Amino acid sequence: MRTGMMALALGLLALRFLPVLPPVWLWLVLPVMGLMALPFRTYPLAFFLFGFSWAGANAQWALDDRLSANLDGETRWVEGRVTGLPQNNDGVVRFELTDARSRQAKVPSLMRLAWYDGPPVNSGERWRLAVKLKRPAGLLNPHAFDYDAWLLAQRIGATGTVKDGQRLAEARWAWRDGIRQRLQAVDAQGRTGALTALVLGDGAGLSREDWQVLQDTGTVHLLVISGQHVGLLAGVVYLLIAGLARYGMWPNRLPWLPWACGLAFAAALGYGLLAGFEVPVRRACVMIGLVLLWRLRFRHLGAWWPLLLALNAVLLLDPLASLQPGFWLSFAAVAVLIFTFGGRLGPWRWWQTWTRAQWLIAIGLGPLLLVLGLPISLSGPVANLLAVPWISLLVLPPALLGTLLLPLPYVGEGLLWLAGGLIDWLFKGLGLMAGQLPAWVPVAIPLCTWALGTLGAFLLLMPRGVPLRPLGWPLLLLLVFPPRPLLPEGIAEVWQLDVGQGLAILVRTRHHTLLYDAGPRFGDFDLGERVVLPTLRKLGVGGLDLMLLSHADADHAGGARAVAHGLPVTRVLSGDPEALPVELHAEACESGRQWTWDDVRFQLWQWPSASDSNQKSCVLQIEANGERLLLTGDIDSAAERALLDSPLAVPTDWLQAPHHGSRSSSSMALLAALQPKAVLISRGNGNSFGHPHPTVMARYIKRGMAIHDSVEQGAIRLQLGRFKPASTMRQERRFWRSMP
Structure with a gap:
């Protein structure tokens, strides 16, 4: 029976590792195959098939309840009941709406909504809301928190922004919300939030x-x-x-x-x-x-x-x-304790049991935290x-x-x-x-290195006297000090991070690192702190030789302060240094300046007649083995015309879309002069600016350019100097990620 239970668990857990879900008919066939296997006493196979089919069917039901693509970005009136505990922070009310219905279209039964400057919303109330709906999707960066998976696990079929609404019925059975309101009114010596x-x-x-x-x-x-x-x-x-x-x-x-x-x-x-x-x-x-x-x-x-x-x-x-x-952490922690305490010889004193339990859990969960991408x-x-x-x-x-x-x-x-x-x-x-001693954000490591480190942790959890147990420490240290391959001379690794409506591009050569723009910040929502800095650490960036902020707009330089606070930065350059925080010590972009790192050549340009922050964007050209990338910031068509008279107006392989593909940029003259083979677009999903503009997209398509869009592909990686296509995060297939 225990073998059957283990097989059932493996079948249920196999769902987590599927790149795509099999067709629906297979979920009906697998239980029948399991029943057919029972008379032949192949209980493990039968239990595995039962578990696999049950998990797969549930995943398919959750995917089927997602917002359809034709409603993405549409505003619809929906009715539903507020569930959970609504959150009201900085004038934004966030809550979940269950039993959602719309008279004009089929909508998911559970939605996660945000209402800016909205009225108080309480759990248990029924509302009729005008919602701009979005398919559930999050930013997708290397080794980062998978928001898409979290939304599916919560069975949230859509997210959205409330435009208007009216309360249809008062709260019913909202006793948890009532307790929260009572707790928030209590004097808890400034710790009401922690108490709640x-x-x-x-x-x-x-x-x-x-x-x-x-x-x-x-x-x-x-x-x-x-x-x-x-x-x-x-x-x-x-x-x-x-x-x-x-x-x-x-x-x-x-x-x-x-x-x-x-x-x-x-x-x-x-x-x-x-x-x-x-x-x-x-x-x-x-x-x-x-x-x-x-x-x-x-x-x-x-x-x-x-x-x-x-x-x-x-x-x-x-x-x-x-x-x-x-889920993995809670069961793994219990398994570590059972394994270690069950295999000991002789009793420990209570204080030994308590202290050793903490260290054993730390060692046992270390490899799991690393593979999950957690600090x-x-x-x-x-x-x-x-x-x-x-x-x-x-x-x-x-x-x-x-x-x-x-x-x-x-x-x-x-x-x-x-x-x-x-x-x-x-x-x-x-x-x-x-x-x-702040939390350590480990560097992502290859699978073979992780496997050796996990073996080391397993050996250290074994009782004393077990042969080869001392080898656990050097093996475990591979997780802390993994071997890092260096880039060849003349090659630059480029990551366009997925930061929504903003820009952050990491450029690494063999011994140097550059960050072009640092992601957006809007109020307290700092993508530099939440996305850019953790991603840099997980990619093994220990410091920046140069942080180049194209200009001072919040969507390009908003995250710079968080990055500079979290990593040592040797130098900061910007096309608009006067408008940046003083503590960044930014220097002015020097048009025409050139330098070489590890046989990779860099060159700057700025329009001297620029009249606004966008036009002041510091443009960077990177050339590796004859392959060129042009990073343009937010220059417009007027600055583009001036750029055509500069040394940077040469055939270019990769173009970062000026101003996120706005209508005022990416002129036909620029595209004809540069002849780019591919374009990198960094933008927010459903952004209010309409980036990229359909006219600009038509220009890219007309010229036969490969289009790499952060909304559709997540973070984008290319190896400049190898003349190879870019790789994207969505190429790493997961069944819960919607494909473009």
Whole structure:
């Protein structure tokens, strides 16, 4: 039976690795094939087919509920009910609309919407909304968070922006939203957001600084993902009843073990409902239920049995859970603990058990964090050593009890005030750790190197005395110091990052690195911090020899401050240095300046008669082995005419579309003079400027140019000097990514 359960798990997990989904008819045939295999006692094959078909069918249902392509960018009136906990930050209300319907078209049943300067929206209300709909899609960069996969795992079929709306019905059964409003009105010593995250699993009230501290110290799971707290509450209830029974204070007519297990599970479910019963909480409740069942009836089967059953139960309830990093991390952490503690010889003291558990989890989860593209907290083991008991034993009891006793004057508020103060002390301590040792963003490494590092972690988790165990350390260090191949002389690697309505292009030679523009920033939404800087680190960029900001507009230079803060930058040049922040120490673009890095030649140009910021864009030509790339910033047709009289007006292989392909750029004169073979377009999906303009696209097509669009292809990579076609992120097929 255990073999069958393992085969079922493999079938359910196989969905995560499919590049495309098989045809629908196959999902009907596979269960029949599984039933046909049962009489021949091939149970593993039958269970694998059942799991694979169930997971695939669920994925197909979720894909079928996505917004159709003909409605992408359309504005439609939809009706639905607000679900979850709406978020209101900086004048933007973000919420999810379920049971969505439209009279004129079929729309997805679940949408994620944003309403700028909108009225208050509460959970449980019914609204009629005019929504500009978008197909679910996110920015696609190398080794970055896969927003497309997250949206599909949440079964969100469309995103959109609300233009207008009217409330049709007041909130019903919105008790979680009511509790949140009560919590937000309590004096929690400035930590209301953290308290709400702990009690309700709603992290919207945490500031960016709070998130960064939690990430740097590896303690995000303590406040936002409430699965651990669900387990703690169940454990407290179980131990309380066990203690009463041990000292004769439990009624003899009631068998203490069944009651302990039942009440512990009831407490877990109650807290799970309070926390929203999201995927991490559902996983925790399933695992707790199976552990309690194992404790009650099946202890002779060993500790791996409930973990395997919990894995299958979670995937059967939600096969798309495997698309989320939290799924892998939670089950891997439990597996590491079972493996290491189950294989030890002799008992450890309690303090040895606690300290070693933190280091073992850090070693065991390191390779998984790396392959998932997540930051690794170097201070995490020490931080969790102190923070877990602090939250679990000191903060969580008054927080939950205070929430329960809020109807009593002063009592509930007093307990929440105490919990808030304890959280504040914790954040101050974690902030000191984060300041000394921030999270490490590892460099993406080849699969073979990762496999060797994973083998090293596995060896280190083995008991002492196992042969070859000391080899674990050098193998594990391959993940920290992987071998990095150098580019040949005369070759430049170029990445146009996917930053939405903006521009960021990374250029690397054998020993030098240049960043042309740093991505956009709009208010607090800084793509330089969220996309450009993490991507540079994952690509192995340790510093910039030059950051060239074409001009000072926010969509090109908005992320420069975050990049300069996160990486050492030797020099900053710009076509409009006076308009940039003083701390960047930007120098003026010197038209005609040339230099050579590793046999790759660079040359600058700027129109001396420029009258606005776009026209001041500093243009960069890169030439490697005779193959040329021209980066143009936001120059318009007037600047293009001036460019034609410069030394840069020579046949060019690759052209970065001036001004994102606006109507005022990419003139026929420029295209005729440069004769580009391909164009790189960086833009936002459904941007309000209409970039690229249809007229400009017609010019590109007429000249037979290969068009590489960030919206359709994600980040784009080319190796200048090899005269090869560009590679794009969407060429890495995943079934949840819509193809152009």
